Amino acid sequence: MPRWFYQLASPRWCYQITGKLLPGFAIAALLLIAVGTVWGLAFAPPDYQQGNSFRIIYLHVPTAYMAQSIYMTMAIAGAVGLIWKMKMADMVLKCCAPIGAWLAVLALATGAIWGKPTWGSWWVWDARLTSMLILLFLYLGVIALNSAIESESTAAQATAVLVLVGLVNIPIIKYSVDWWNTLHQPATFKVTEKPAMPVEMWMPLLLMVIGFYAFFAVALMLRLRNEILRRERRAGWVRELLQQQRG
Amino acid sequence: MSEILLEVEKLFCERDDRVLFSDLSFQVQAGELVQIEGPNGSGKTTLLRILSGLSRHFEGEIRWRGVPLADDLPAYARELLYFGHQAGVKSLLTPEENLRWYAALDTSIDLEQIDQALNAVGLKGFEDVPCHMLSAGQNRRVSLARLYLSQARLWILDEPFTAIDKQGVAAKENVLLAHAQRGGIVILTTHHELNLTQHVRRIHLDEHSGTS
Amino acid sequence: MNNKATNACHLPELKSGEISFQPGRIFWATLVRELNLALRRRSDLINPLVFFLMVATLFPLGVSPEPSVLSTLAPGVVWVAALLATLLSLDSLFRSDFDDGSLEQMLLSPQPLFVVVLGKVLAHWLLTGLPLTLMAPLLAVMLFLPAEGMWGLMLSLLLGTPTLSLIGAIGAALTVGLRKGGVLLSLLVLPLYIPVLIFGTAAVEAAVTGLPLGGFLALLGALLAAGLALSPLAIAAGLRISVSG
Numbered sequence: 141m142p143r144w145f146y147q148l149a150s151p152r153w154c155y156q157i158t159g160k161l162l163p164g165f166a167i168a169a170l171l172l173i174a175v176g177t178v179w180g181l182a183f184a185p186p187d188y189q190q191g192n193s194f195r196i197i198y199l200h201v202p203t204a205y206m207a208q209s210i211y212m213t214m215a216i217a218g219a220v221g222l223i224w225k226m227k228m229a230d231m232v233l234k235c236c237a238p239i240g241a242w243l244a245v246l247a248l249a250t251g252a253i254w255g256k257p258t259w260g261s262w263w264v265w266d267a268r269l270t271s272m273l274i275l276l277f278l279y280l281g282v283i284a285l286n287s288a289i290e291s292e293s294t295a296a297q298a299t300a301v302l303v304l305v306g307l308v309n310i311p312i313i314k315y316s317v318d319w320w321n322t323l324h325q326p327a328t329f330k331v332t333e334k335p336a337m338p339v340e341m342w343m344p345l346l347l348m349v350i351g352f353y354a355f356f357a358v359a360l361m362l363r364l365r366n367e368i369l370r371r372e373r374r375a376g377w378v379r380e381l382l383q384q385q386r387g
Numbered sequence: 388m389s390e391i392l393l394e395v396e397k398l399f400c401e402r403d404d405r406v407l408f409s410d411l412s413f414q415v416q417a418g419e420l421v422q423i424e425g426p427n428g429s430g431k432t433t434l435l436r437i438l439s440g441l442s443r444h445f446e447g448e449i450r451w452r453g454v455p456l457a458d459d460l461p462a463y464a465r466e467l468l469y470f471g472h473q474a475g476v477k478s479l480l481t482p483e484e485n486l487r488w489y490a491a492l493d494t495s496i497d498l499e500q501i502d503q504a505l506n507a508v509g510l511k512g513f514e515d516v517p518c519h520m521l522s523a524g525q526n527r528r529v530s531l532a533r534l535y536l537s538q539a540r541l542w543i544l545d546e547p548f549t550a551i552d553k554q555g556v557a558a559k560e561n562v563l564l565a566h567a568q569r570g571g572i573v574i575l576t577t578h579h580e581l582n583l584t585q586h587v588r589r590i591h592l593d594e595h596s597g598t599s
Numbered sequence: 600m601n602n603k604a605t606n607a608c609h610l611p612e613l614k615s616g617e618i619s620f621q622p623g624r625i626f627w628a629t630l631v632r633e634l635n636l637a638l639r640r641r642s643d644l645i646n647p648l649v650f651f652l653m654v655a656t657l658f659p660l661g662v663s664p665e666p667s668v669l670s671t672l673a674p675g676v677v678w679v680a681a682l683l684a685t686l687l688s689l690d691s692l693f694r695s696d697f698d699d700g701s702l703e704q705m706l707l708s709p710q711p712l713f714v715v716v717l718g719k720v721l722a723h724w725l726l727t728g729l730p731l732t733l734m735a736p737l738l739a740v741m742l743f744l745p746a747e748g749m750w751g752l753m754l755s756l757l758l759g760t761p762t763l764s765l766i767g768a769i770g771a772a773l774t775v776g777l778r779k780g781g782v783l784l785s786l787l788v789l790p791l792y793i794p795v796l797i798f799g800t801a802a803v804e805a806a807v808t809g810l811p812l813g814g815f816l817a818l819l820g821a822l823l824a825a826g827l828a829l830s831p832l833a834i835a836a837g838l839r840i841s842v843s844g
Contacts, residue, residue: 222836277790284786288777293444294844298773301840302787305769305833309791312822316794323801374404441703442843464709473700479639480632491628492708494621517639540613565610 149226151368152377158361165357172351180344187341193257198345200250202352203243204268207275210240210356214282215307218300230296231371233303234286235363239356241279247272267321271314278306292371390417392572393438393541398447400433407433408592411447417540420567420583421574425592431576432472434592435545438574439469451541465495468539470547474530478519482510482529485518486536495538504535509555524550534562542566544575557582625710629718637726643691647684647727648734654680655738666743673744674752674803680738681731681756682763682792686785688727689767692719693775693838702775706842713831716838720761720768720831728760744807751806758819759799765826765834766791772837776844795822 148154180198187194214236221229251269252262263269285302289295337345372378391414398411407430415421423431436442438449440456440463449456451463476485482505490496505514508528518526527550534542542563548556560583563573567586581587637644658676659669669676696702705715735752744752770788774780802815 274790274793277786281787281790284783285773288774288783289844291444291844294776294840297840298837298844301769301833301836302773305791305830308829309794312794312825313790316797320797320801439707441706444843461709461711464707467707469703469707471700471703473698473703475700475704477632477636477695477699477701479636484632484635488628488632489704491621491625492704492710494624494710535610538611538613562610569610569613571613 148228149224151228151231151372152375154228155365155368158365162358162361165354165361169351169354169358172347172354176344176347176351180348184341184344185338190258193254196250196254198348200247200254201345202348203250204247204272205349206352206356207240207244207247207272207279209353210236210243211275211278211303211307211310214240214303218303221296222300222304227293227371230293230300231364231367232360233296233299235360235367237279237282237286237299239359239363241276241283243352243356244272244276244279248276265321267318270321271317274313274317275310278310282306391415392417392452393574394448394450394453395438396448396450398434398437398445398449400430400437400445402430402433402444411592413590415572415574417570417572418567419572420563420587421572422581422587422589423574423576423592424589429592431592432545435469435543435574435576436471439467439543440464441469466540468493468533468537468542470530470533470542470544472545474527476518476526476529478526479517481513481515481517482521482532483514485529486532489533490536493537493539496533496536500536501532504532505529507535507558508532522550524552524555527551528555531559534559534566540571542571542573542575544573544577546576546578548577548579620710622711622714625708626714626718629715630722633719633722634725637722643688644726644730647688648730650687651680651684651731651734652738654683655741658742670743670745673739673742674748674800674807676742677735677738677744677752678756678759678796678799678803681728681735681760682796684731685727685760685763685767686788686792688723689764689771689788690774690781690784692723692768692771694771694780697775697841702838702842706839712835712838716768716831716834717827720764720834723768724761724764728756728764732756732760744803747809748803748807751803751812754812754816755799755802755819758816758823759795762795762819762823762826763792765823765830766795769830769833769837772834772841774841775838776841795819798822 176198181195184195186192214233217229217232217236220226221233248269251266251272255264255266255269256262282299282303286295286299289298369378393415395414396412399409400407411434413421423434425431433442437445440460443457451466454462456463476482477488480488483501486496486501486504487498490498490501502514505511508531510525510528510532513521513525518529521529527547531547531551547559551559556579560581563575564583564586566573655676658672662668662672693702696705706712708715732753735756736749739749739752767784767788770784770791771780773787774784777783798815798818802812802819805812805815
């Protein structure tokens with residue numbers, strides 16, 4: 141095992157390194173999202189079919205994308221936590237869940253807003269939206285289980301098992317929902333499957349996706365730092381840190 | 388008979404932000420009776436659960452016959468008899484059915500001996516009575532009957548004498564002694580004054596628990 | 600001190616030979632034990648079935664008694680009701696073993712835990728999934744499911760309900776240490792039930808419309824096979840975590 145792997149296991153080291161990384165990621169997230177938003181909303185050409193209403197993809201696609209990526213991150217953290225009994229992995233798992241759940245909610249909300257001009261109703265049982273809804277349910281289950289168990293290490297282990305079970309199920313759920321959707325709504329207009337997007341359209345989207353990744357990193361680090369301080373509050377270095385900040 | 392079987396090294400455990408014990412080390416040889424002592428809440432039950440392999444919330448190392456517990460749990464389980472706070476007796480089943488279930492879990496138990504064991508714990512005549520109709524003490528005796536049946540070398544007993552009457556306790560003490568004499572190990576907690584004082588080694592938990 | 604003489608105790612010598620694994624024996628013993636326990640607590644057996652019946656009764660009352668409406672709803676309603684009835688019975692799967700200490704003994708046994716777990720899940724299915732499947736035609740008739748769909752319903756439930764028991768047992772294992780595990784269990788397990796529900800109802804609908812249902816049954820069978828292979832591991836891990844906590 142390389143040295144950095146062991147360092148990752150140390151909350152103190154993680155607190156220090158995230159402190160150094162945080163400003164960079166925050167600036168990157170801010171810049172990317174600002175540029176992507178202005179470019180996407182103001183300068184990208186309107187869609188030939190949907191006009192300007194398509195512009196919500198600059199929010200919808202990154203949030204939907206992140207909601208899925210964060211679940212993967214949680215699953216990896218869960219596996220690491222179960223195999224190497226690493227406390228930091230437990231904390232990452234716990235901190236990821238609310239961020240992922242909120243991004244899933246955002247993806248659903250933007251999907252609904254998009255649906256109104258496109259399908260004429262706020263909610264359509266579209267395969268992607270339905271899958272996202274189920275993903276949100278999975279997140280809610282993870283959060284509920286984690287907060288229901290009092291002992292922190294037990295909660296982390298139980299949640300990790302649940303996340304991994306969910307991970308095995310996600311492709312099956314996705315497949316079954318896609319299939320169910322074609323059975324019941326064969327004529328649904330598939331908005332997100334554009335055959336070819338001009339560069340002016342997908343460049344801002346790419347910026348937004350990368351920006352959201354950076355935003356996720358910032359949100360995760362902030363939560364993680366809080367969690368580290370809370371769990372290590374009796375450790376010497378945390379006390380010293382607090383005293384430094386007071387004095 | 389002085390073979391060291393169980394080694395506990397630098398055991399550390401905290402519960403709810405409280406350090407129960409830290410730097411707890413001891414060794415147990417074949418043929419020893421060890422009593423874990425300490426006031427309520429000092430972590431006696433937690434220690435026994437850690438030693439049995441049920442709880443993994445600890446740091447440090449436990450070795451059985453030189454092998455760390457986590458490396459070969461099935462091998463450890465084969466030599467372990469654990470008697471917990473809950474006796475592990477199904478109230479809807481009869482004493483005999485309960486023991487037959489244990490015989491399926493622990494294949495070293497000889498089915499022929501079940502009658503004798505129930506007799507030995509004073510449950511003769513109750514073989515076919517569902518356990519919920521028996522008293523608390525009788526229920527614990529059902530589980531204690533395993534002591535007469537098991538081939539396990541290490542017995543970990545958490546308050547085995549709760550709700551057991553005087554004669555019962557005396558009989559169980561003799562079983563513990565006999566087990567030690569045949570090279571077995573008993574690790575137990577109890578609030579009863581044992582008559583076996585001269586044979587028992589004591590481990591006080593509060594001595595080891597350094598609070599930070 | 601003559602007391603001591605009468606109490607003197609002779610234990611057999613310790614044999615330090617290897618103890619053989621007997622998965623077949625422990626599987627059978629678990630199954631018999633669970634069935635025995637259930638027979639002595641019969642009301643617990645009947646409750647999910649009554650629940651199944653009641654949920655199905657709510658739909659004509661809540662939606663419409665119109666046969667044409669009900670017959671289109673029937674596959675979904677019977678499946679959803681079966682799924683909820685299974686869920687209802689799952690909370691107690693490991694609960695009593697956890698409370699009386701039997702679960703600790705199962706975890707400490709040298710016998711492989713997943714075999715014990717499979718025995719318990721099979722018993723659970725025999726006591727809920729199978730009776731629900733056998734009762735389904737009654738509900739199907741009440742909901743005007745066309746007669747052609749009957750076999751599809753029975754077969755899909757027969758293949759689908761064991762998967763429900765297996766997946767649900769994971770949730771039961773993870774929540775057994777909690778006093779109020781019931782609602783939480785549903786939150787954890789319901790999203791995971793969706794594929795079974797989709798393919799189960801699809802099989803019934805295919806049977807009603809006269810389409811071949813072999814494909815759906817194969818999919819349900821595949822889900823069951825995957826569940827049989829993977830969920831005992833997750834259940835065993837969940838139990839160890841819950842007992843450890």
